[in-house]
Amino acid sequence: MGSIPDRVLQVSDLYNKRLADKVIIVQESNGSSKELEIRGVHLISSTKQCKDALITLGIPDENIIILPGDARSTQQEATILRDYLKTHPEIDTLTLVSSSDHTRRASMIFEKALNQKGMSVVILCSPSKYTGYTGQGWWKDKEGIQTVLMEYIKMFNFWMFEGKRL
Numbered sequence: 001m002g003s004i005p006d007r008v009l010q011v012s013d014l015y016n017k018r019l020a021d022k023v024i025i026v027q028e029s030n031g032s033s034k035e036l037e038i039r040g041v042h043l044i045s046s047t048k049q050c051k052d053a054l055i056t057l058g059i060p061d062e063n064i065i066i067l068p069g070d071a072r073s074t075q076q077e078a079t080i081l082r083d084y085l086k087t088h089p090e091i092d093t094l095t096l097v098s099s100s101d102h103t104r105r106a107s108m109i110f111e112k113a114l115n116q117k118g119m120s121v122v123i124l125c126s127p128s129k130y131t132g133y134t135g136q137g138w139w140k141d142k143e144g145i146q147t148v149l150m151e152y153i154k155m156f157n158f159w160m161f162e163g164k165r166l
Helices: 004-016 033-038 046-056 074-086 103-115 142-160
Strands: 023-028 064-071 093-098 122-127
Touching: 004 046, 004 093, 004 122, 023 046, 023 074, 046 064, 064 074, 074 103, 093 103, 103 122, 103 142
Parallel strands: 023 064, 093 122
Antiparallel strands: none
C-alpha cells in the first residue's frame, strides 16, 4: 500500500478523469495492531484510511473494492489480486498506482504474478505525481541516494528470490 496521500490523490485524479471506474485495494497488514485491539486500543487501518479518503474525494463506496489478505508486501498484493482476477475474467486492464520511486519494481512484480500464470491482463502504471521523488538528481542528496539504492536492492531480491515464488 505504501504512502497513503500520494497514492490516494493519484487514484482520485484517475477516477475523476474517468480513466478508471473501480478502485481495488488489497488490505494491508497492520502488524501488531491486532495485539492493540486485544488490549482495547482501536487504530484506523491504512486500508480504511485510504477508502475513507477516496470516498471524501468523490469516489462512491460501491466503486471501491477491498480485497482481504493482510498483505505485507507488493508480492503479496499481486498474488491476492491474481486470485481475485481468476474469478473476475471481465477485468482485462489494470492501472497500477504507486509512488514514483516504486513504479518500476511494482510493475515487474504484477506483470510476473499475472502474466506468468497465463492471465492476459494489460497492466498500465501510473506513478503518483504527488510523490516527492522525481528521479532527477537523485545522487545529489542523502534521501535520493537511499531511495534509489533501496529500490535496486529490492529489485535484486525480487529477481533472485521473491520472483521465483510467484
